[in-house]
Amino acid sequence: xxxxxxxxxxxxxxxxxxSMMLSVIPITxxxxxxxxxxxxxxxxxxxxxxxxxxAGTRTVAASELFAGTWETTLGPEELLTRVRxxxxxxxxxxxxxxxxxxxxxxxxxxVACGVELDADGVVLRAAIALLxxxxxxxxxxxxxxxxxxRAPSADGLSEIGRLAVADLEPTTDIHASGEYRRAVGAxxxxxxxxxxxxxxxx
Numbered sequence: 001x002x003x004x005x006x007x008x009x010x011x012x013x014x015x016x017x018x019s020m021m022l023s024v025i026p027i028t029x030x031x032x033x034x035x036x037x038x039x040x041x042x043x044x045x046x047x048x049x050x051x052x053x054x055a056g057t058r059t060v061a062a063s064e065l066f067a068g069t070w071e072t073t074l075g076p077e078e079l080l081t082r083v084r085x086x087x088x089x090x091x092x093x094x095x096x097x098x099x100x101x102x103x104x105x106x107x108x109x110x111v112a113c114g115v116e117l118d119a120d121g122v123v124l125r126a127a128i129a130l131l132x133x134x135x136x137x138x139x140x141x142x143x144x145x146x147x148x149x150r151a152p153s154a155d156g157l158s159e160i161g162r163l164a165v166a167d168l169e170p171t172t173d174i175h176a177s178g179e180y181r182r183a184v185g186a187x188x189x190x191x192x193x194x195x196x197x198x199x200x201x202x
Contacts (some may be wrong), residue, residue, distance in 0.1 A: 026049070041096065094113065109131070
């Protein structure tokens, strides 16, 4: 089944029109939930966002959108109307992974990641964005740099996971301690990258 047919089927099962379902994407990104999957995916993939106001239209990079918990750099009269997801070439794979206390709960920690491989399985490009580990979705730039040029083993992925959260200080709340979130974050980064690498390898 094609991706579009799957999308239509899911929309029908949910009782939503396709246009209504697709409108949820920019709304969810603009909501800027630090534990939200779509804002984190937008950040990981370097999405471009079209913003409209009475003054006209401008394009904002996802990396420049988020300002804090449920806060963005959008003005009071601006509306996010379109999200452009770039297409990665070649042998590419992606994954979203997270841990929650119960199925359907907000994530305690999670990752959206993508990798592109060369013919020998060496990482040419990597994108790693974290959710639930700060006041907004965060890019793990040091971990991205560390995995490029390597064909990492399971131990190597664990190392990348630890590097991704090394400088973070997640908050402690009634759901989990900051220390627990950081430990889980390292684990889901390693697991998510493993999934993305397997998908890229085909």
